[in-house]
Amino acid sequence: MAIETQARKDKMNQGPSQTVEPAAEPESASKGGGWLLLRTRDFGLLFWGQLTSQIGDSLSKVALLWFVYQMTGSALKMAVIGLLQTVPPLVLGPVIGVYLDRLPTKTTMIVVDLLRAVLVMLIPGLYALDLLTLERLYVLVFCVAVVSMIFGPALASAVPQIVRREQLTSANALLQGTANIGVLIGPAISGLGIVLIGAQNVLYVDAATFLVSALCLMPIRMRIRAAADPVSEAKRSFREDLLAGFRFVFIQHRTITALMLTATLYSLGVSAFVFMLPVFAEQALNVGPLELGWLWSSLGIGMLAGSAWLASRKHQATANGFKMISSSMTVGGVAVCGLSMLPTPLVATGLIVIIGGSTALFMPIVWGVLQELTPEPLLGRVFTTFSTGGMASAMAGMAGFGWAADTMGPGICLVGIGLVLLVTACVAAGCSRVHYPAGDRKQEGEALAA
Template sequence: MQTFLFIWLGQIVSLFGSSLSEFALAVWVYQTTGSITHYALLSLFIHLPSLFISPFAGAMVDRWSRRRVMIVSDSITGVTAFAVMLLVFSGQLQVWHIYIAVGISSVCNAFQWPAYTSAIPQLVPVQHLSRANGMVQGAIATARILGPSIAGLLIIKIHLHGVLLVDFGTYLFGLLTLLSIKFPRREKKITRHKTSIEELWQEVVSGWNYVVIRSGLRKLTIFFGVIYLSAGVLQVLFLPMVLSFASEKELGIVMSVSGIGMLLGSVTVSLWGGTKRRIEGILIFAFIQGLCLCLGGFKTAVVLAAIGGFGYLFSRAVIVSLNHTIWQQKVPQDLQGRVFALQNMMEKSLLVITHLSAAPLVEFMFKPLMSENGMLASSVGRIIGVGDGRGMALLFVLMGLLNIGAVLVAYRTPELRRVERELPDADRFGVDNTESDNTAAC
């Protein structure tokens, strides 16, 4: 556990630096170009490279030392940050430089995240997995809360090049923590021979097959598709929905309260460890998430938006931590990189889909429906109101009801409800090849 705590400390510092530079670069792009399109393209470059490379990255993570993957990923990302910093100092930074830089960082993240997540069972006793996953979520929450606010102050005081210098320093700190310790040796010998594209693809497929042939894990994946979809809608529309009835200052309060919810949820899991049957905890807090989405869209009130955001992100920290623990216990160590990479790909895919579709959906469908003379003004409008922002509110309510419906269906699905009891804990270093071979042959 001590080794994990040391790595966790390095990663939380590195995450904080990434949050600083991501915010600062986004501000620079918008201020330099004045273009929403360029600003939106930055988000795509952050997500798309990781999305496309994730399946293959997971297979390679399972082949290599997780520690080495994390060291190489941190090194490349740090060098990239240093190169951008030099461009700023020389006055030659262009927008396309930033697109390339965040694209490289996105590729590195596709390797870093599954390596980090699948390394946790190597470093932490089984009984403390939920606590460790809660600490990881807490690190993410801390970076999200403190990063943008501190970056905003640093841009004024030390400008973009200063922020990038701080970011480079955080990468060095994270790298030094990894270099100064050793991971416990994996019992299964790591494959080191050269691999063809066909062999690598077969390894990617084997990770997918492991999930597909186990009904409980397959249905858990589908259930989390709904969770990730609602998270994508929240990420895209929560800010403009709140701004439709609140001031910028009130928005800042709502966002801060929501971020504190995720941090407290992470701390709660870290101290509590979660429910004995983790799937029950997931279903309970997913139901709460649905209620919070409905609450956030129910009325034009800052208090309700803050409570909804707090409850949603508090629940998300618990849900993600418990979900990771289930997969870490039910999937063999030498497949976890692939499985977590596939989950990352699914989450990023739904995030990109919501980024591309949520705004047009609201603009051309939900907004007209909830206008003062809209089709739903005299029915739904009497409950949640009509006019500016109420189309987004309606979508939030529908996503909340979708979450609640998914929980009810999940509870009525025995394979999912009993996934922890019916699926034995995996051999941490081996795979049941019989099932996988049979599946491949079908």
């Protein structure tokens, strides 16, 4: 059975839906590459709001850690900040997904941005009033993390309500590009801001970026999300909704299950590589913090270039998306293995650019496939499940490969990470062959052409 037919049946099984098409886009935006989406009113507002917010996030990460270290003088107490930002997605992700599917997406995103602005603003505000204790700071950071974890799945759920089906991957790539830009320029701006106005005042700037994001969201016109029958929806319990999301991901839809496995392997390898980069730079390349900064920048440049290239492409059939994932993970895996064999700074810089570009293709394609195949009333639960699985896998990757680096050295560890990415490529290739046999690919191509 073709996957398009299965997805259509899944959506029909959700009951009657109420939909309103979004405002008409320029004809060129629906036919051209993804960059033309920036000319449209609604996606353009979403993009610029997210760009501002992502830069603010990067400002906050540097400024908050510096602020805590200045306040306590303890690296351990500073590390607790990272732990508090990691725990909520792991523990609360699936629970949040149920409520995301019950609430209007746009309103949820606006409320989240406003809450983040208030919570972040409280940190320097209480400090100025000499009321900020370490315990209160930890509580505020935890609350910000809980609220922030809602926004990512809500954003992924909102994209299909703004752009057309054939523009999903390009839209996801553009939104990923905002995160890449934030990582590239945010820390530098934050460092300059800390010197000029102090770490606590940089947090005011971060709060302001969330307000800008909320203001950009307010005029956006979104199609009303398809919903299940209100009567049956009211009778369903929280537990039933939660189990429905798990069944869809792990039992009912083989392609979604395969995607979950692929995403888990991807997070395992990529997070471990990022975690290992400082160790590799010091032990294998024998370089200092300045050169390490260049290596980080090379990774960011590669990711930004990969996102930009993917955004410029026109819509690809889902089977071709799996093939692209397989090809990009193969390139990334070979490049990571090559790092262990060619430990010179110049070669390493080039390989890291390639790694950044190849790994940047993964998530926008996966998000696009999920957005196409998942019934709209389940989008929140599916994306939070993927987020939770990815976070757990990332932590396992950092811990496991960190141990391997200490016991066997960074070279062997890099080969292991490269093999994980190559296995990810094999799983993606298997998905393309198993779930998209030749006849199904032909039917999907004819449907897209029509």
